[in-house]
Amino acid sequence: MRKLKILFSVALLLGTSTVSAVDGDIRQMVQLPELMQQHMLSNMRHHLMAINEILLKMSDDEFDQAAEIAESRLGMSSLETHGASHMAKFMPEGMRNSGEAMHRAASRFALRAEEGEAGPAYKALAEVTSACVACHSAYRIR
Secondary structure (H helix, E strand, O other): OHHHHHHHHHHHHHHOOOOOHHHOOOOEEEOOOHHHHHHHHHHHHHHHHHHHHHHHHHHOOOHHHHHHHHHHHOOHHHHHHHOHHHHHOOOOHHHHHHHHHHHHHHHHHHHHHHOOOHHHHHHHHHHHHHHHHHHHHHEEEO
16 A cells, blocks of 8 residues: 555656646756757656656665665766766756756665665655656756
Protein backbone atom coordinates (compact mmCIF):
# COMPACT_ATOMS: atom_id res chain seq x y z
CA MET A 1 0.00 0.00 0.00
CA ARG A 2 2.84 2.37 0.83
CA LYS A 3 4.41 1.86 -2.61
CA LEU A 4 1.06 2.58 -4.25
CA LYS A 5 0.74 5.87 -2.34
CA ILE A 6 4.25 6.89 -3.37
CA LEU A 7 3.70 6.08 -7.03
CA PHE A 8 0.36 7.92 -6.99
CA SER A 9 2.05 10.98 -5.47
CA VAL A 10 4.71 10.99 -8.19
CA ALA A 11 2.08 10.62 -10.91
CA LEU A 12 0.07 13.50 -9.43
CA LEU A 13 3.19 15.65 -9.18
CA LEU A 14 4.15 15.03 -12.78
CA GLY A 15 0.61 15.49 -14.03
CA THR A 16 0.36 18.97 -12.54
CA SER A 17 3.87 20.23 -13.27
CA THR A 18 3.16 21.95 -16.61
CA VAL A 19 0.40 23.85 -18.36
CA SER A 20 -0.70 22.43 -21.69
CA ALA A 21 -0.64 24.44 -24.90
CA VAL A 22 -4.44 24.17 -25.02
CA ASP A 23 -4.61 26.09 -21.74
CA GLY A 24 -2.28 28.81 -23.02
CA ASP A 25 1.23 27.66 -22.23
CA ILE A 26 3.01 30.70 -20.85
CA ARG A 27 6.30 29.00 -20.03
CA GLN A 28 9.44 30.50 -21.56
CA MET A 29 10.43 28.74 -24.77
CA VAL A 30 14.08 27.70 -24.82
CA GLN A 31 15.37 27.03 -28.31
CA LEU A 32 18.01 24.32 -28.46
CA PRO A 33 19.86 22.69 -31.33
CA GLU A 34 18.15 19.38 -32.16
CA LEU A 35 20.89 17.16 -30.72
CA MET A 36 21.03 19.24 -27.54
CA GLN A 37 17.25 19.03 -27.18
CA GLN A 38 17.35 15.25 -27.47
CA HIS A 39 20.20 15.11 -24.98
CA MET A 40 18.29 17.24 -22.47
CA LEU A 41 15.09 15.21 -22.86
CA SER A 42 17.07 12.00 -22.41
CA ASN A 43 18.65 13.39 -19.24
CA MET A 44 15.25 14.35 -17.84
CA ARG A 45 13.86 10.87 -18.54
CA HIS A 46 16.94 9.46 -16.81
CA HIS A 47 16.29 11.73 -13.81
CA LEU A 48 12.68 10.60 -13.62
CA MET A 49 13.72 6.94 -13.69
CA ALA A 50 16.22 7.64 -10.90
CA ILE A 51 13.53 9.27 -8.76
CA ASN A 52 11.27 6.26 -9.31
CA GLU A 53 14.06 3.89 -8.27
CA ILE A 54 14.79 6.04 -5.21
CA LEU A 55 11.14 5.87 -4.16
CA LEU A 56 11.08 2.11 -4.57
CA LYS A 57 14.26 1.70 -2.50
CA MET A 58 12.90 3.98 0.21
CA SER A 59 9.62 2.10 0.34
CA ASP A 60 11.68 -1.04 1.07
CA ASP A 61 13.69 0.84 3.76
CA GLU A 62 16.84 0.58 1.61
CA PHE A 63 17.97 4.12 2.36
CA ASP A 64 21.66 3.57 1.61
CA GLN A 65 20.79 2.31 -1.88
CA ALA A 66 18.41 5.24 -2.40
CA ALA A 67 21.24 7.59 -1.39
CA GLU A 68 23.66 5.96 -3.84
CA ILE A 69 21.18 6.27 -6.72
CA ALA A 70 20.50 9.90 -5.84
CA GLU A 71 24.12 10.96 -5.65
CA SER A 72 25.38 9.02 -8.65
CA ARG A 73 22.49 9.80 -11.00
CA LEU A 74 21.06 13.13 -9.77
CA GLY A 75 23.50 14.68 -7.32
CA MET A 76 26.37 17.05 -7.91
CA SER A 77 28.68 14.15 -8.73
CA SER A 78 26.45 13.25 -11.70
CA LEU A 79 26.96 16.53 -13.58
CA GLU A 80 29.83 15.33 -15.74
CA THR A 81 27.95 12.17 -16.71
CA HIS A 82 25.01 14.28 -17.92
CA GLY A 83 27.18 16.70 -19.90
CA ALA A 84 25.93 19.62 -17.82
CA SER A 85 28.80 21.96 -18.67
CA HIS A 86 28.21 21.91 -22.41
CA MET A 87 24.43 22.16 -21.99
CA ALA A 88 24.46 25.08 -19.56
CA LYS A 89 25.47 27.65 -22.17
CA PHE A 90 22.20 27.02 -24.04
CA MET A 91 19.98 27.60 -20.99
CA PRO A 92 18.65 30.86 -19.61
CA GLU A 93 20.06 31.73 -16.20
CA GLY A 94 16.87 30.76 -14.35
CA MET A 95 16.81 27.35 -16.01
CA ARG A 96 20.47 26.78 -15.09
CA ASN A 97 19.69 27.82 -11.52
CA SER A 98 16.76 25.40 -11.32
CA GLY A 99 18.92 22.58 -12.64
CA GLU A 100 21.68 23.33 -10.18
CA ALA A 101 19.14 23.53 -7.35
CA MET A 102 17.87 20.06 -8.29
CA HIS A 103 21.38 18.57 -8.35
CA ARG A 104 22.30 20.19 -5.02
CA ALA A 105 19.03 19.03 -3.46
CA ALA A 106 19.73 15.48 -4.66
CA SER A 107 23.12 15.53 -2.93
CA ARG A 108 21.48 16.82 0.26
CA PHE A 109 18.85 14.10 -0.03
CA ALA A 110 21.58 11.45 -0.32
CA LEU A 111 23.04 12.64 2.98
CA ARG A 112 19.62 12.54 4.66
CA ALA A 113 18.82 9.09 3.26
CA GLU A 114 22.12 7.73 4.59
CA GLU A 115 20.92 8.71 8.08
CA GLY A 116 18.13 6.13 7.63
CA GLU A 117 15.19 8.16 8.90
CA ALA A 118 12.22 8.19 6.56
CA GLY A 119 10.68 11.56 7.46
CA PRO A 120 13.74 13.76 6.85
CA ALA A 121 14.66 11.73 3.78
CA TYR A 122 11.24 12.15 2.16
CA LYS A 123 11.27 15.86 2.99
CA ALA A 124 14.68 16.19 1.34
CA LEU A 125 13.46 14.26 -1.71
CA ALA A 126 10.56 16.70 -2.01
CA GLU A 127 13.17 19.47 -2.43
CA VAL A 128 14.51 17.57 -5.43
CA THR A 129 11.12 17.23 -7.08
CA SER A 130 10.23 20.82 -6.19
CA ALA A 131 13.19 21.99 -8.27
CA CYS A 132 11.92 19.83 -11.14
CA VAL A 133 8.42 21.29 -10.82
CA ALA A 134 9.77 24.85 -10.72
CA CYS A 135 11.79 24.38 -13.90
CA HIS A 136 9.07 22.53 -15.81
CA SER A 137 6.57 25.19 -14.77
CA ALA A 138 8.74 28.02 -16.08
CA TYR A 139 10.42 26.57 -19.20
CA ARG A 140 9.78 24.42 -22.21
CA ILE A 141 12.14 23.41 -24.95
CA ARG A 142 11.95 23.16 -28.70
